[in-house]
Amino acid sequence: MWPTEDDVRRRFAAARTGRTLAEAALEPLSFADRLAAAVAARESQVCLGLDPDPAKLEAPGGAGDHAEATGVAVADACRRLIEAAAPSCVAAKPQLACFERLGAPGWAALAATVTAAREAGLLVIADGKRGDVPVSAAAYGQALVGSTPVPGGEVAGLGADAFTTNPLLGADALDTMVEAAEAAGAGVFALVRTSNPGAADVLDLPTDAGPVWERLAALVAERSARLAGDGAGEGLSGMGAVVGATEPAHLARARELMPAAIFLLPGVGAQGGDAAELGIAFSAHPASALVTASRSIAEAEDPAAAAERLREVTASIAPGP
């Protein structure tokens, strides 16, 4: 299915921008365009959160290296969950912490999970919330959406379609991540207002120009044009924002400050957010927000049905307050 859709979207993008098909084929299609096409095709705004808890898996067979066996079991569990839920979703969001706690076998499981998600037609959002000074941020870009030059070749990174990032270190650090995304046709979701109770401690601190999180929103909006869609995702930007779904009061203001940003909305389900109240986070474009659900799908008796129920809710969301 994907090659055909890709081709259609590429033609669409080329036609709108006056590029020849050959020119368009040389550039990666932007994340905003890929997401918009996927949302249209599946009538879904659901992002499947992948936060595997190895303790809940059945015991991996045999003795030997716990880490190796657990890594394989985690990858299997993620693949099964993806296969069940993918038809109702457009993206998968692996939580990197849950994989890297298993060391190298965990990172191998992460790579296998990314592959499984792509094979199921999902865009992959690597949720590591990385952020560092520019020289180190560039290395994270290589890890997530790029590749690393080595003697005699390149080592491919994770190949994600987008990633989350922590913007505390300011514009130069964020710009390094955005550059990596631009080069790869990827998206970036900067933390703007998270869904945990403690988020208020720093993000809501009042400044002359509003709370700190509104300054982070401004950093996002200022970079909107750099990751803008120019095809199916026109009017959207892959310079996106993480805005917790547990605080609908913030969503309207966030949309006002970041009109083009794709929002990643965690906190639905287990964390208490209600998907039906999220219309306020959407712009007119149906791909302007993704509703992320992890435990409420993974721990459901029937994950496929749980994902489909959430898809129906998102498909019925009317944008606006």
Add this chain to the structure above:
Amino acid sequence: MWPTEDDVRRRFAAARTGRTLAEAALEPLSFADRLAAAVAARESQVCLGLDPDPAKLEAPGGAGDHAEATGVAVADACRRLIEAAAPSCVAAKPQLACFERLGAPGWAALAATVTAAREAGLLVIADGKRGDVPVSAAAYGQALVGSTPVPGGEVAGLGADAFTTNPLLGADALDTMVEAAEAAGAGVFALVRTSNPGAADVLDLPTDAGPVWERLAALVAERSARLAGDGAGEGLSGMGAVVGATEPAHLARARELMPAAIFLLPGVGAQGGDAAELGIAFSAHPASALVTASRSIAEAEDPAAAAERLREVTASIAPGP
């Protein structure tokens, strides 16, 4: 060498706190105490930054899997650098981004590098600047200083002595990282004021109670007692702070706000900071600050000599302005 030193320090700690040796032996010695003992033994406050750039390595032999071969070459290069520089250093700080861009082989190289650093008598500070909502922060704690329960056992994490963390998400997220450190006798370095030019964009935003970074400093100071040393490190806390050495103007104020915190001072050497001007960052305790140097040691013609020169500078720093 370490077992004997450990024993001495443990006796010292037990004697000061009135615990029996048997009681003290059941608890991990705190990071502040381990660091204070190492600083005293080596008369050094140097932290060796490990930011391996695979492109600068000699070509790994043979064809085959670039990532595997590069991971092995990176681990070898880090081991050689550690063996050369360790006698003049007390800690090593692997930059996680530089390893994880090589995927699972990179994580294996990271684990090997941690082992090599510990064998050389260095404390290990895992520099990943992780930060997330509590449920995910707990997984990072397992990855860095804890272990992960799995069916039939546990998978050990990286076994670092301390780690860096990004406190943007507030008290509950930070507390989860501190809890992981408490359980492991580890230290935590929260980003307070970094050394990149863009740091001013968010961290210096003025609020009613001073710039944002001073609020982060308050979050650190409020947690000081939880990771306090009670032996050689008495008066210090492993609830530490990353404060860029490129802005000495911030250092005096940071020390005022965080009197017990161990400071991690990046930015010396290649980034422009001058180690000789760092006395202002120190409290009276010689282990109250670590001077981190990466490229200025790794890329020196003689890394051992470069590390020793920096050790001599740090040993001659007079605390105070």
